[in-house]
Amino acid sequence: MSSSIKTPLSNRIKADGSVTTLEEYQVEYGYQGLKKALDMGSNDLLNLVKDANLKGRGGAGFSAGLKWSFMPPAETNPGPRYLICNADEMEPGTFKDRWLMEGDPHQLVEGLAIAAYAAQAQTAYIFLRADYDLCAERLEAAITEACQAGFLGKDIMGSGYNLDMYLHTSAGRYICGEETALINSLEGRRAIPRAKPPFPQVSGLFGKPTAVNNVETLCNLPHIVHHGVEWFADLGIGEDNGTKLYGVSGRVKNPACWELPIGTTVREIIEVHAGGMQDGVKLRGFLPGGGSTDFLTTEHLDLAMDFGTIAKAGSRMGTGTMILLDDKTCPVGMVLNLIEFFAQESCGWCTPCRNGLPFIRQVLQDMENGLGKTEDLDRLLELCGYIGIGNTHCALAPGAAEPLQSALKYFREDFESHVKNQCCPFGNEKGSGKADHSHAAHTHSHETA
């Protein structure tokens, strides 16, 4: 029986990189979850997903069912409603949604249709980041096939439910992943986050009730509906339910992405699945779930990778894709690279983010270049406070502060040795490369002028 499947999201994804076709997707129970969802009605469906306690896999870990329940009831609030799939995967170090969309696009189409029905939306959009060209091609084809097969469009499988689904391909910028910035971008505007409240569930896309869910979250839905809540709960190891896509990048033997029971330990993920560190390097620390999560260290290896456990340790599980810091890599340089990313991707709306991140970047760059001062360590911590939660328009700058503040806690001696020796002990004086290249670009233009 198919309920023994331990990797429901990934078990149809082929190792050769080719796409799972509609026929292959339907071999087991493809689109039967949607049929069952339509049969049970949107209220029962919403309650089922609430009971399953499916936590959002985009990073925040918020209950998907609860999210939809904040939309005003469709019966008393007629008019357009929207369901958006957030496929703007741009968190540094994150490469899980690409795997799902390239490998098994029909799973996302079905999951999105189920979510749209639960939210009583008539239109669904997949907001796909730029650069995911293969995903775009395969999702577009899957939507067309699903329409032709009667799984989308008018009166889906005789239920009377109508759903139009469209793929929207973006044109860059990390901030599009913030759900209200995403909504502005989908409306054809600059991707600047909106003030909340009102939350999108009340006033979202085109001012209408809107829910936004991550790719991996949506891909869980066909399986939850088909197998039920108990099956889903049994998949997880600890307090959370289901599986999770975990990834590891950095200097390991086998960097990759795997679907494992949610709550698998960090040690098992790094040592068993990623094959351990490459020869000659030792693990020093890791960002558990992308570039905007706090560092943890080797003392945290036996923690379960679930939302609650990692939060208790002072970080966030985030997207579940870890970036490893090894003993041959400079922690100051690594944080500088992350801050450069966040400074560049700031939308520029609020001052703490727009001015604070470049300021931090300069302090770190000076430190790498051998110009650090003792007081810089305290100054960096102070700056983290200025860009923290409550001081900014959205979560971008507070997220940027997380790797920095935790690096100052766990790798303080590295910052101190940069200052003391007036150089980067890792021979990293060029910093993370960007400042160096802008210099090269200027030199070049002088030469050719």
Place this chain on the structure above:
Amino acid sequence: MSDLIATNAMPGTSNWREAIDPLTDAERLEIEHLASHYPRAQAATIEALKVVQEYQGWVSDGKLKAIADTLGMSPDEVDSVATFYNRIYRRPVGKTVVTICDSVSCWIMGYRELQEKLCAHLDTPLGKTTPDGEITLLPTPCLGACDRAPVAMVGEKLVGPLNVDELKALVDQVRGQKL
């Protein structure tokens, strides 16, 4: 803003007195089709810019005015959107755009050497186009393929993990095909 990432902004002030450069039939049809996905035509702005870019390689002032006309917007409104997104080019770029990821996993795995050596090989700094107009080199934030770090995109093709020689050979191959 440095030269590196300025391909989405025109040097100086855009001059809206420049004549409108009408959309081709193919461009117009595609844009109208995309606009039909939304209750308001403005929502198709980004996709319209991408359609023009697909055919023209970049978005000129004249084409931008044509998009504004089609979607019922002012040119300034369209330009304010165009300049926000780093994958919209408001200056001419080479026939193939090569982007090298400079985010954290690729940094750990040594993207800098890749970037430096490719710039030297093409004798072209980041943000610029080779003199023959074939290749534009750009940095890019995380490409979402960190298990394959360091990664790059050559046109629409994701490549990685790459050493310097492999990337040089790939870029030369693309250049050779187009010469």
